[in-house]
Amino acid sequence: xxxxxxxxxxxxxxxxxxxxxxxxxxxxxxxxxxxxxxxxxxxxxxxxxxxxxxxxxxxxxxxxxxxxxxxxxxxxxxxxxxxxxxxxxxxxxxxxxxxxxxxxxxxxxxxxxxxxxxxxxxxxxxxxxxxxxxxxxxxxxxxxxxxxxxxxxxxxxxxxxxxxxxxxxxxxxxxxxxxxxxxxxxxxxxxxxxxxxxxxxxxxxxxxxxxxxxxxxxxxxxxxxxxxxxxxxxxxxxxxxxxxxxxx
Amino acid sequence: xxxxxxxxxxxxxxxxxxxxxxxxxxxxxxxxxxxxxxxxxxxxxxxxxxxxxxxxxxxxxxxxxxxxxxxxxxxxxxxxxxxxxxxxxxxxxxxxxxxxxxxxxxxxxxxxxxxxxxxxxxxxxxxxxxxxxxxxxxxxxxxxxxxxxxxxxxxxxxxxxxxxxxxxxxxxxxxxxxxxxx
Numbered sequence: 001x002x003x004x005x006x007x008x009x010x011x012x013x014x015x016x017x018x019x020x021x022x023x024x025x026x027x028x029x030x031x032x033x034x035x036x037x038x039x040x041x042x043x044x045x046x047x048x049x050x051x052x053x054x055x056x057x058x059x060x061x062x063x064x065x066x067x068x069x070x071x072x073x074x075x076x077x078x079x080x081x082x083x084x085x086x087x088x089x090x091x092x093x094x095x096x097x098x099x100x101x102x103x104x105x106x107x108x109x110x111x112x113x114x115x116x117x118x119x120x121x122x123x124x125x126x127x128x129x130x131x132x133x134x135x136x137x138x139x140x141x142x143x144x145x146x147x148x149x150x151x152x153x154x155x156x157x158x159x160x161x162x163x164x165x166x167x168x169x170x171x172x173x174x175x176x177x178x179x180x181x182x183x184x185x186x187x188x189x190x191x192x193x194x195x196x197x198x199x200x201x202x203x204x205x206x207x208x209x210x211x212x213x214x215x216x217x218x219x220x221x222x223x224x225x226x227x228x229x230x231x232x233x234x235x236x237x238x239x240x241x242x243x244x245x246x247x248x
Numbered sequence: 249x250x251x252x253x254x255x256x257x258x259x260x261x262x263x264x265x266x267x268x269x270x271x272x273x274x275x276x277x278x279x280x281x282x283x284x285x286x287x288x289x290x291x292x293x294x295x296x297x298x299x300x301x302x303x304x305x306x307x308x309x310x311x312x313x314x315x316x317x318x319x320x321x322x323x324x325x326x327x328x329x330x331x332x333x334x335x336x337x338x339x340x341x342x343x344x345x346x347x348x349x350x351x352x353x354x355x356x357x358x359x360x361x362x363x364x365x366x367x368x369x370x371x372x373x374x375x376x377x378x379x380x381x382x383x384x385x386x387x388x389x390x391x392x393x394x395x396x397x398x399x400x401x402x403x404x405x406x407x408x409x410x411x412x413x414x415x416x417x418x419x420x421x422x423x424x425x426x427x428x429x430x
Contacts, residue, residue, distance in 0.1 A: 006411065010383035012356050013364065013414075017384060020361045021275040022282060028292055029270055032299050033263065039304070040261070 214242065255315060258306045266303055273316060274299075277323045283380050284327035286369055298326040324385055331377045332396060356418060367417045375410035382407050 217234040235243050254272075257265020278295055285291035301322050309318050356364070368376055377396070381387040382403075387395070392403040 009356075009411065009415070014384045016356065016359070016361050016364055017279065017283065020279045020365075022278045024274040024278040024295060025292065028274070028296060029267060032270065032296055033267075035296070035300055036263075036266070036303055039300070 217242065255306070255309075258303065261303075269302070269315075269319075270299055273319050276316070277319065280320060280323050281327055282365060283368055283384065284324075284331055284377065286373065286376075290330075294327050294330050295323070297330065298323040301326060328377065328381065328395060331373060334373060359418060359421070363421060364418075367414055367421075370417070371410055371413055374406050375413060378403055378406040379410035379414070383411075 214234045214236040221232040221234065233245050235245060237243070254265040254268040258269055274295070277298060278291060281291040281294040281298070282288070285294060298319075302319055305322070309315065368379070371379065378392060381392050381395070382389070389400045389403045389407075392398075393400040396403070
């Protein structure tokens with residue numbers, strides 16, 4: 001039991017502090033405000049993560065899937081590149097381009113055997129030949145195109161001269177025909193480009209890739225440098241398999 | 249300023265209302281924190297932590313008691329928690345009940361609050377904590393023992409020694425004052 005004197009002493013002390021107040025420094029509110037803000041940000045972050053966790057998981061899966069898909073075709077190119085040693089150039093040409101290739105060749109072959117019978121070419125790829133029968137006699141398709149270009153340019157000039165004299169309808173018709181001619185011109189030039197570039201790309205690509213992967217690994221290894229003079233060296237063979245070796 | 253007016257704002261996390269609550273209670277709560285702290289800096293730390301807790305838990309405040317009492321309780325709890333971390337309360341030799349001498353009747357009416365506060369702050373951390381909890385906050389020894397994880401007798405002995413030290417200090421101060429006067 002506390003004595004009365006002690007109780008009284010405690011009460012006196014308590015009473016002294018009852019109305020006591022000390023001004024807090026003004027900077028303290030800014031500190032408190034700052035902390036409240038950071039707490040709010042934290043809770044918001046947690047909330048957002050919870051809310052979007054399914055979406056973010058799906059996005060992560062998509063990214064992983066995309067990268068796998070993106071890596072896959074590159075390997076295919078390399079493997080098929082080996083197979084095509086007998087017939088280079090044919091394997092990698094995309095569908096449309098491939099078809100043009102076939103047609104050009106088939107036309108050429110048929111021409112050798114029977115020049116009189118000319119097969120009707122498909123509209124897109126060999127549109128020049130369809131319009132101009134003379135083009136078929138030429139062996140080189142590029143020559144045919146060049147001829148066509150000349151023809152078109154002369155036609156344009158003619159159009160430019162004739163339009164002011166004729167009525168409006170005629171000029172519209174002429175313009176239409178001119179634009180369609182331009183289109184065929186574009187396609188043929190594209191096809192030609194693909195024809196001449198493709199075979200070189202097929203052989204060059206894998207070597208470039210090899211260097212990139214192994215050089216990145218070697219760079220990392222050189223920077224880490226575990227084990228003093230001995231250096232880890234990465235080598236990559238033609239099948240894309242990476243080997244680790246020691247280099248003194 | 250009516251506390252009801254900004255209470256709603258605080259519940260909605262309105263910064264202006266929170267500032268109003270802070271402004272109306274900060275000086276009183278600073279006085280509470282100073283009693284538990286050994287310095288002004290410590291008191292400010294406790295006050296900051298206390299107000300963060302107040303704003304975080306404002307939704308738990310039921311309108312039963314006064315808001316000031318609720319804020320004060322949080323502040324005291326924060327201060328106790330803070331002191332507990334810094335103070336290792338030794339379960340020092342329990343003072344025998346019979347040895348607790350009844351102190352003389354003390355009159356401290358003339359004593360300045362600031363001087364008293366300084367004396368309390370100068371006490372050993374354990375003494376200060378128990379004295380504050382028992383004499384001013386009105387905790388029982390049982391409650392103190394449970395809150396600080398010590399025995400009841402340890403709480404009693406801490407209080408006894410705290411009171412003795414305080415009274416000694418007051419005596420010295422009064423002696424000094426009388427000496428100056430004479």
